[in-house]
Amino acid sequence: MSPRPLLKFVIVLIWAFILLFPMLGIEEGRFVWDRVLRVMAVITAAGMLVLIYHYLLKGLSFRPKIFDASTQFRPPRRLLIGLGVLGVLALPWIADNYGRDIAINVLIYVSLGLGLNIVVGLAGLLDLGYIAFYAVGAYTYALLNTNFGVPFWLALPVGCVISACVGAFIGYPTLKMRGDYLAIVTLGFGEIIRIVLNNWDKVTKGPNGILGIKAPGMFYPVVENGSVQFAHLYMKNLVWMYYLILAIALLIMLAVYRLNTSRIGRAWMAVREDETAAELTGIHTTRMKLYAYMLGAIFAGFAGAFFAAKVRYVNPSSFIFLESALVLCIVVLGGMGSIPGIIIGAAAIIVLPEMFRGLALYRMAAFGGAMTAMMVFRPEGLLPAKRKAQEVEMEREIAGIP
Amino acid sequence: MLSVEDIHTYYGHIHALKGISLAVKEKEIVCLIGSNGAGKSTTLMTVNGILHPKEGRIFFLGRDITMLPADKIAGLGITQVPEGRRILPRLSVEDNLEMGAFLVKDKKVIRRNRDEVYDLFPLLAKRRKQQGGTLSGGEQQMLAIGRALMSKPRLLLLDEPSLGLAPLIVEKIFAIIRQINASGTTIFLVEQNANMALSISTNAYVMESGRITLKGASKDLAEDEAIRKAYLGED
Amino acid sequence: MEVFFQQIINGLTLGSIYALIALGYTMVYGIIQLINFAHGEIFTAGGYIGVIVLSFMQARGVLETHPFLGLLLAFLLAMIYCAFLAVALETVAYRPLRRASRLSLLLSALGMSIFLSNGMMLSQGVYDKAYPHFFTSGGFEVGGVIVTSMQVFIIIGSVLLMIGLNLFVNRTRLGKAMRSTAQDRVMSAILGINANKTIVTTFVIGAALAAAAGVMVGLYYGSVRFDMGFIPGIKAFSAAVLGGIGNLTGAMLGGMIIGMVEIFAAGYLASEYKDVFAFIILILVLYFRPTGIMGEQVDDTRV
Numbered sequence: 001m002s003p004r005p006l007l008k009f010v011i012v013l014i015w016a017f018i019l020l021f022p023m024l025g026i027e028e029g030r031f032v033w034d035r036v037l038r039v040m041a042v043i044t045a046a047g048m049l050v051l052i053y054h055y056l057l058k059g060l061s062f063r064p065k066i067f068d069a070s071t072q073f074r075p076p077r078r079l080l081i082g083l084g085v086l087g088v089l090a091l092p093w094i095a096d097n098y099g100r101d102i103a104i105n106v107l108i109y110v111s112l113g114l115g116l117n118i119v120v121g122l123a124g125l126l127d128l129g130y131i132a133f134y135a136v137g138a139y140t141y142a143l144l145n146t147n148f149g150v151p152f153w154l155a156l157p158v159g160c161v162i163s164a165c166v167g168a169f170i171g172y173p174t175l176k177m178r179g180d181y182l183a184i185v186t187l188g189f190g191e192i193i194r195i196v197l198n199n200w201d202k203v204t205k206g207p208n209g210i211l212g213i214k215a216p217g218m219f220y221p222v223v224e225n226g227s228v229q230f231a232h233l234y235m236k237n238l239v240w241m242y243y244l245i246l247a248i249a250l251l252i253m254l255a256v257y258r259l260n261t262s263r264i265g266r267a268w269m270a271v272r273e274d275e276t277a278a279e280l281t282g283i284h285t286t287r288m289k290l291y292a293y294m295l296g297a298i299f300a301g302f303a304g305a306f307f308a309a310k311v312r313y314v315n316p317s318s319f320i321f322l323e324s325a326l327v328l329c330i331v332v333l334g335g336m337g338s339i340p341g342i343i344i345g346a347a348a349i350i351v352l353p354e355m356f357r358g359l360a361l362y363r364m365a366a367f368g369g370a371m372t373a374m375m376v377f378r379p380e381g382l383l384p385a386k387r388k389a390q391e392v393e394m395e396r397e398i399a400g401i402p
Numbered sequence: 403m404l405s406v407e408d409i410h411t412y413y414g415h416i417h418a419l420k421g422i423s424l425a426v427k428e429k430e431i432v433c434l435i436g437s438n439g440a441g442k443s444t445t446l447m448t449v450n451g452i453l454h455p456k457e458g459r460i461f462f463l464g465r466d467i468t469m470l471p472a473d474k475i476a477g478l479g480i481t482q483v484p485e486g487r488r489i490l491p492r493l494s495v496e497d498n499l500e501m502g503a504f505l506v507k508d509k510k511v512i513r514r515n516r517d518e519v520y521d522l523f524p525l526l527a528k529r530r531k532q533q534g535g536t537l538s539g540g541e542q543q544m545l546a547i548g549r550a551l552m553s554k555p556r557l558l559l560l561d562e563p564s565l566g567l568a569p570l571i572v573e574k575i576f577a578i579i580r581q582i583n584a585s586g587t588t589i590f591l592v593e594q595n596a597n598m599a600l601s602i603s604t605n606a607y608v609m610e611s612g613r614i615t616l617k618g619a620s621k622d623l624a625e626d627e628a629i630r631k632a633y634l635g636e637d
Numbered sequence: 638m639e640v641f642f643q644q645i646i647n648g649l650t651l652g653s654i655y656a657l658i659a660l661g662y663t664m665v666y667g668i669i670q671l672i673n674f675a676h677g678e679i680f681t682a683g684g685y686i687g688v689i690v691l692s693f694m695q696a697r698g699v700l701e702t703h704p705f706l707g708l709l710l711a712f713l714l715a716m717i718y719c720a721f722l723a724v725a726l727e728t729v730a731y732r733p734l735r736r737a738s739r740l741s742l743l744l745s746a747l748g749m750s751i752f753l754s755n756g757m758m759l760s761q762g763v764y765d766k767a768y769p770h771f772f773t774s775g776g777f778e779v780g781g782v783i784v785t786s787m788q789v790f791i792i793i794g795s796v797l798l799m800i801g802l803n804l805f806v807n808r809t810r811l812g813k814a815m816r817s818t819a820q821d822r823v824m825s826a827i828l829g830i831n832a833n834k835t836i837v838t839t840f841v842i843g844a845a846l847a848a849a850a851g852v853m854v855g856l857y858y859g860s861v862r863f864d865m866g867f868i869p870g871i872k873a874f875s876a877a878v879l880g881g882i883g884n885l886t887g888a889m890l891g892g893m894i895i896g897m898v899e900i901f902a903a904g905y906l907a908s909e910y911k912d913v914f915a916f917i918i919l920i921l922v923l924y925f926r927p928t929g930i931m932g933e934q935v936d937d938t939r940v
Binding site for chain 3: 015028191321368370373
């Protein structure tokens, strides 16, 4: 038994105390100990567990066996897919409204994640203001609907066109910039759009937001007096909403799937890997980047219009930077590029805070900590694309990490 | 002094060193020659701890340094003039030299070493306030060597000191290498310029795609038919 | 005209604060190419420690008798605390990701930013925490321009800190080692410079400067809040980029420009859009000078 982990443990405790004491233990000129001690107790307990794990399990050179897929019973692929499809289709009938709501949110974020993945994962452009396009889609529908009574189905393409234009507008001046400059500029654009929405009272009603947005409508045939007529229905309830966003998400998935293997998809990857080389092989790199932006924006616009139609109320606080960060987290957690990865990532990011709901106020803090932990323990994402995994390994070797 | 025993180093899945063994004795100049991509620089980077081998051991002064990090190995007295010189571009010549003596704590010793370097390369003294990145190739090579000497290393690793320099400057650099060795520093030299390398060194190794293919006294190797054909440009 | 000069003074004050925060961003970026999103929270933590120290002394009745000692302690303890915080962050959230993709590192920083701001909300409450009204009085008037003593204090304090940083980075062994590691980490390791130590040093210095800025903001505006780090954080990072990231002089200049733009936009154009103008300047400058005003000092590396 080496004393090193024990020493580390003591240092961690002292360090934690230094950081916690001033924030928790001083009130009105007095030192109050109970809060500090309670938190320290939790940290000590957690540290003890790690220590026990270290000394007992590792000492016996026991390592948890890595899940070995080859020896596992594997049901036929088709059965699995069939069950999955059935589950997804049946979900709104099994779940209650709370469950449906979460499922809808997951699908919204799947759509957003797929869109951002085009920009970040495929074209390699770090966009920290992606939620702005979502906002544009949402406000486009909200404004068109409340001011001019434009129905959802008409507003949807309009919203996409406007999102694409905004994407091009934001994309154009930033194309020359490299990775991290792009990050801060897109973040800036995202904030600009939010600030404008927040302050342009005449049009956007500022922080109060826009109320009274209609849900998407649908005509359905009825037989009346022997003749077929069409009746109109607002798809207000969550079951309708679920199927609608499912359709949108599937459409986007199909588009992304096709794009991945298309000429343009390969061009994006070429731009990501080596811009100069891509240029030399005749790829119009600026145009490709612009396409990536616009397409990403279109998908976000889709999702945004749907969001406005679902909540039937929009206000600027739905489009803060944290949302952009969440979508980026989905993309990275999903392993940058794989569609199943993004679905899992979105599910994790949306469901995780719900699971922490029991923690009430501690929820966001726990979420932040979990985000860092996920990155530290799974830096390549939950389902890394295969090629990526090898790259990371190679980088490590070059850097001399055993 | 330095003994490398059967090391295997990988870049990702590329097996760059396939069992390299070599030895450098105190006060010697040993050279390692071979064509581009044979693994010469990788060998040096493995010795100085930037890369670590998957198999094999490296000993320096009887101590196992195989897995030590680079900065610890530097502390034991191994310094390198790396490929491409790697001058710190936005530090002045003087600061570059000072960084070379990072491990020397005594200010007086640093000053003395610096004066010695300036004696060796009077040109550097003239450029002392200039930024490293603005020097010419030859000047940068001098600075890189000078920087390495600042810590008074016991073993100096030189990676292609002649690369990209005019013949006259190459001559000068090699004269200085000889001078450094004469003052007691052991030198492990990696070169593509086999002619120069063999003329200056006592022992030599020849490397080809990750393996040592030939070794021996430099004099003998210089007369070897195969070597002359492959590396000295003779038909 | 008085208004104009008044704006200049206000802009200088705000700009000094942005510059102090921007230095931390630019140094960390220069050495590990990370946009340290948690830096804004370190700034906030500094502000909180300041108010905790000053309120404690006020409650004990020491502040009235020893105001300058109080000020000194507030700054000193805030800076030390934030240094500890930054070291913890670096070890827990950034060091394990040294070889991982830069996006993972970025998101790890983002996670810490969320964690810290919510942690401070939990421990210090959701509402503004007021600084003792002790230092807000005082000032003088020159030709209709009011300069408060707090403004003088902030400007002089920032300038002193920046001079100190400049001396450290250019004159000391450790400072030069820091620059050396930022320029070529592998070569620095060959020369015997321990990268982890210099990286930690960078974090410590950046955090101490941000902490000082936090206390200054608390004193200047009279209160601190758990989420006050976000917007100044983005603006300070913009300032760092504006000046040319990795470049210390650039960060100071960028901070001043962003501060001035914000104050002038708020004064002459529309105050609710002041944040927009800061970003528009950033975008314009980068469009015409993609490496920032002073030029950057990092190599071109991709996401």
